[in-house]
Amino acid sequence: MPLKKSKILIIDNEIFNVELLEAILSSDYEVIKAYSGYKGLEIATTESPDIILLDIMIPDITGHELCKILKNDERTRLIPIIMLTSLTEKKEKIKSLEEGADDFLNKPVNYLEISSRVRSLLKIKHLQENIIQEKNQAYQYLDAAGSIIVIINKDTEIVFANKKSCNIFGWEKKDIRGKSWIDLIQENGRESRKQDLHNILSGKAEPPEYYERLIVTKNADGTFSERIILWHDVILKDSEGNITGIIRSGENTTERKNIEEELSKANEKLHSSHKMKDEFLANINHELRTPLISIKGFSELLYNERLGNLNERQKRTMESVVRNSERLQHLIESLFYVSEMQNETIKYTFSFLNIKNILETLKKDMFPQIDHKGLEVNADIPDSLPPIHGNTKYIESVLMHLLDNAIKYTPSGKSISLIASEENGDIHIIIKDTGKGIPTDMLTHIFSEVPEEGDECDLCYSNQDYGLIICKKIIEAHRGSIWINSEVNHGTEIHVKLPVFVEKEISANK
Structure with a gap:
C-alpha cells in the first residue's frame, strides 16, 4: 500500500508563483492552492494541510495577519508556516515571526532550498504529532486511573486534572484547566498553605511524602464543601534540573x-x-x-x-x-x-502442687455424694508423683468438675476410677466412670460447641455450663492438655496431662 502524501497548501495571489511551487512540489506532495487569504484560511481549517506556504503580500489580508489567525486557532496552530517574501520586506519578516511563522523563503524560490525546508518542517511536525499522541495517550491512562492526579505549573496553575479529580472537585475539565490551585484551598489557613506551595515550587522546601489536607469542592447545586485528601507530590524538573511544576496525586479519605x-x-x-x-x-x-x-x-x-x-x-x-x-x-x-x-x-498465681493430695482431698469432700449413690472408687495414685507448677484454685476447680461429672452420671452401685501416673515429664490423670458414655459424633466438638440434641448423658458433657470448655482453657493455660475417650454403654475416660515442674538450671555449665 503506497504511503499517503503530505498535503501542502499554497496561498498566493500570483498564478505564476503558485504554478512554479506546484511544479517543484507536486511529485512528492499533494498540493492544494488558494489565490486569496480568506480562501486559504477556509481550506486550512477544513483540509488540515501538513504545511502552509504563505505569501506575505496577498491583497485581501496581509500574510502576518493571516499567520496570526492560523496560529491562534486550535485547529491550525501546529501547522508549520513558511512565509514567501522578497528581500526588501524586512519589517514584515520580523512582524510575521512575532505572529508565529516557522520559516522564510525569498522569491524567486530555489528548488533545493524549498525542498529541504519543507522536508525539515514536515519532519519536525511529525515529531510534534508523535509527542502529542504520546501525551494524549498518557492523559488517557491518567484519566483511567482510580486516583486523583493533578499537574500544577510553577505559577500554581492547574495544567491537567484527570477525570477522577474533576469528579471529586466538582469542576469540568475546561473550567478547571488554568485555575489556580490556591482557589481550592479553604480560606482558613490559605495563606500558610499558599506559602508552603510557593516554597516547594521555588525549591526552598521539599514536600512531605504523604500528608492530608482539606480542599474546597463544588457541589452539583453550586454550593461548596470540603473534603479530606491524602496527597503525595512529585516535583517536575526540566533537563537542566529547574523545577517546572508538581504532579500531585491523592486519595479521597473523607469517608474513611x-x-x-x-x-x-x-x-x-x-x-x-x-x-x-x-x-x-x-x-x-x-x-x-x-x-x-x-x-x-x-x-x-x-x-x-x-x-x-x-x-x-x-x-x-x-x-x-x-x-x-x-x-x-x-x-x-x-x-x-x-x-x-x-x-x-484472669491472673494465675502459680505454686507447687501435689496432685495426690488434691485428688485425695476432693475424694473426701465428695464422699457424701459417692456414698449416697453407693459408688465404688478405685484409686491408683502413687505417693512418688512429682509436683507440678500451677494455680491451686483453678486446678482444684477442674478436677472437682471432672470428678463431679463422673459421680453424677455413673449409675448407683457402679464404680469410678481415679488414676494418676508420671509419663515422659507429665502427670497423666484419668477420671473414668461406668456411665452410658458419649456418642462418637459428639466427641469431635465437645470442647467447642453444644449439640442441638442429646439425651441426659450427652448433656452432662456438653450443655451443663460449658464446664468442659472452661476446663480446657484452664488446662491449656497450664501448658497441659485434656481429651476424652468414650464409647456408648462402656463409660467415659477424661484424660488430663500437666507438665511436671522442672527447676531451671542455675548455671549453663552445671
Whole structure:
C-alpha cells in the first residue's frame, strides 16, 4: 500500500508563483492552492494541510495577519508556516515571526532550498504529532486511573486534572484547566498553605511524602464543601534540573475519616458498656454467692435428713434441689470465669502442687455424694508423683468438675476410677466412670460447641455450663492438655496431662 502524501497548501495571489511551487512540489506532495487569504484560511481549517506556504503580500489580508489567525486557532496552530517574501520586506519578516511563522523563503524560490525546508518542517511536525499522541495517550491512562492526579505549573496553575479529580472537585475539565490551585484551598489557613506551595515550587522546601489536607469542592447545586485528601507530590524538573511544576496525586479519605470518627465514638460507648458490665458482675458476684451458700447448705441438710426424716417423694424432690443448686453454683463460677477470660483479667498465681493430695482431698469432700449413690472408687495414685507448677484454685476447680461429672452420671452401685501416673515429664490423670458414655459424633466438638440434641448423658458433657470448655482453657493455660475417650454403654475416660515442674538450671555449665 503506497504511503499517503503530505498535503501542502499554497496561498498566493500570483498564478505564476503558485504554478512554479506546484511544479517543484507536486511529485512528492499533494498540493492544494488558494489565490486569496480568506480562501486559504477556509481550506486550512477544513483540509488540515501538513504545511502552509504563505505569501506575505496577498491583497485581501496581509500574510502576518493571516499567520496570526492560523496560529491562534486550535485547529491550525501546529501547522508549520513558511512565509514567501522578497528581500526588501524586512519589517514584515520580523512582524510575521512575532505572529508565529516557522520559516522564510525569498522569491524567486530555489528548488533545493524549498525542498529541504519543507522536508525539515514536515519532519519536525511529525515529531510534534508523535509527542502529542504520546501525551494524549498518557492523559488517557491518567484519566483511567482510580486516583486523583493533578499537574500544577510553577505559577500554581492547574495544567491537567484527570477525570477522577474533576469528579471529586466538582469542576469540568475546561473550567478547571488554568485555575489556580490556591482557589481550592479553604480560606482558613490559605495563606500558610499558599506559602508552603510557593516554597516547594521555588525549591526552598521539599514536600512531605504523604500528608492530608482539606480542599474546597463544588457541589452539583453550586454550593461548596470540603473534603479530606491524602496527597503525595512529585516535583517536575526540566533537563537542566529547574523545577517546572508538581504532579500531585491523592486519595479521597473523607469517608474513611468519618467512619473512623463514628467507630471511635462507638468504641467509647462500647468501652463504657464493658465497664458497666464489669461493675455489675462485680456487684452481683457477692449477691449471688451469699444466698446460694445458704440454699445449698440447707438443701443438703434436708436431703441428708439431718432435720427430720423424709418420705420417698420428698427425698427425690430434695435430691433434685441439691443437684440443681450444685449446677447453679457451676453456672455462677463459669459466668465469672468467662467474663474474666474475655476481659483478659484472669491472673494465675502459680505454686507447687501435689496432685495426690488434691485428688485425695476432693475424694473426701465428695464422699457424701459417692456414698449416697453407693459408688465404688478405685484409686491408683502413687505417693512418688512429682509436683507440678500451677494455680491451686483453678486446678482444684477442674478436677472437682471432672470428678463431679463422673459421680453424677455413673449409675448407683457402679464404680469410678481415679488414676494418676508420671509419663515422659507429665502427670497423666484419668477420671473414668461406668456411665452410658458419649456418642462418637459428639466427641469431635465437645470442647467447642453444644449439640442441638442429646439425651441426659450427652448433656452432662456438653450443655451443663460449658464446664468442659472452661476446663480446657484452664488446662491449656497450664501448658497441659485434656481429651476424652468414650464409647456408648462402656463409660467415659477424661484424660488430663500437666507438665511436671522442672527447676531451671542455675548455671549453663552445671
